[in-house]
Amino acid sequence: MDAFELYERAATRRTALAGFYNRNVKVETEAGPVLVRIRSAESEPMDLTCWSEDELLAAIDAYVPAAPRLLHAARNPDFQIHEYVPGRRVDELAPDGKPLPDAVLKAVEGFFGTLLRVPATALPPTPAGWPQDGDTPGFAGLLLELVRAIRHRGDSAVSDLYEALGVPDDPCHVLMARAHRLARRPFRLLHADIHRKNMIVAESGHVAFLDWELALWGDPVYDLADHLHKMSCTPGDRRTLTDAWQRSAPDECCEGWRDDLDFYLGYEAMKSAVVDTVRWGRRIAGTDDADERRRLCLELAAKLTAARPHWKADAPTVTAPGEIEAAVGRCLPRT
Structure with missing residues (x-):
């Protein structure tokens, strides 16, 4: 080759x-x-x-x-x-919002169990400044500082769009205060991107997990939260996957996990709104299809609505699709 x-x-x-x-x-x-x-x-x-x-x-x-x-x-x-x-991607077999095949649910449980038992000695060294094993507040701080950086690295048009939609200057303020109260758990290998498009079901029933560029060494509860956020599961599958993670996790990884799962789910909702204000805004600005713009505005409205309980904003968050489309039109040049 x-x-x-x-x-x-x-x-x-x-x-x-x-x-x-x-x-x-x-x-x-x-x-x-x-x-x-x-x-x-x-x-x-x-x-x-x-x-x-x-x-x-x-x-x-x-x-x-x-x-x-x-x-x-x-x-x-x-x-x-x-x-x-x-094979076939899981999103082809079961799109967002549809029940997952039993084979996929079982494969995810087994996958979590495998990740949680990979020895630290087998993994490459972590970058300089990475939190020490068990420092879950420090790990959460890394996640939050990333969102702060994203919020402030855009050009003036992006900054104007954030302001127009009511995305606060510091969307992490509330969650940063909560991060210090996270229970301390030993770090584990996290895939950090387990969603329907990253799972392939072979004819044999074997499920492969793709795209490892976002893998982390950190709080194992975050991997579950990231997975639940990205999967758009039915309520039943959500319960099944949450129970599966608990069964898979060693006892030392489960200290305070239910309360801290809520923290990370809030983080994911907040991050999604910050990141997708830019991504969806550019997509809205880049299409001449009125129906497509409407669909994208509805999706961004849902993201902003989900994030609103997790940040403290000086101005109301804009969640009306028509107002979002108008704000994008004012702030972002057509592409």
């Missing part, structure tokens, strides 16, 4: 599989298909990161059989080659 030849073939393809930080391209080889992941230089960092994905995949190869195998990694150009996992 000539890795750079595969990269060149993938780089010229106009079509790619879903991915925010990477273009994912299926490329055929004599030995079968592989997945070429090309890092996107245009993606703004919107998530906390701990390791390079290839470094982590190499480290967990013997511990997490549900992760894809890393076949090659390069830095210049920045790309990876993974084994191609045939």
Whole structure:
């Protein structure tokens, strides 16, 4: 396998599989298909990161059989080659809001159990300044400081949109006060991006978990909260997944977990509103389709409504779709 030849073939393809930080391209080889992941230089960092994905995949190869195998990694150009996992994405089998297949629910439970038992000694070193094992308030502080940075790094048009929609200057103020009261739990490996598009169900029933670029070393309760937030589950599946995590977690990971799960769910709602004010605002500004604009405005309104209980705003949060569309029109240039 000539890795750079595969990269060149993938780089010229106009079509790619879903991915925010990477273009994912299926490329055929004599030995079968592989997945070429090309890092996107245009993606703004919107998530906390701990390791390079290839470094982590190499480290967990013997511990997490549900992760894809890393076949090659390069830095210049920045790309990876993974084994191609045939099957159907979970969002194709069960879209958001629909009940998950029993096989997926069982696979997620097993996956949580696997992650929670990967030894720290198997993982790469954490970055300088990363909180010490068990410092859950420090871990939560990293998450919150990321959102603060996102809130203030945009240009004047983005700042104007935040102000017009009532997103507070410091959306993390309320949650930061709560973060200091989090129970201390030992850190574990977190996938931190387990959602329907990152799970592949093979014909055998085996479920593979993709996209490890956001994996973290941190509070295990956060992985559950992130998963529940991104899955758009039915109430029944939500209870099933929450109970599954509790069954999977060692006792030492469960100290105060129910109260702290609410904290992290509030964080996810708040972060989603801050990040998606920019993402959805640009999408609204970039379409001439009135129905599409309306749909996007309704979605952003739901995100802002969900975030409102978790921040202290000086001005009312704007959640009327018509007002959101008007604010985007005033603040963001058409693209």
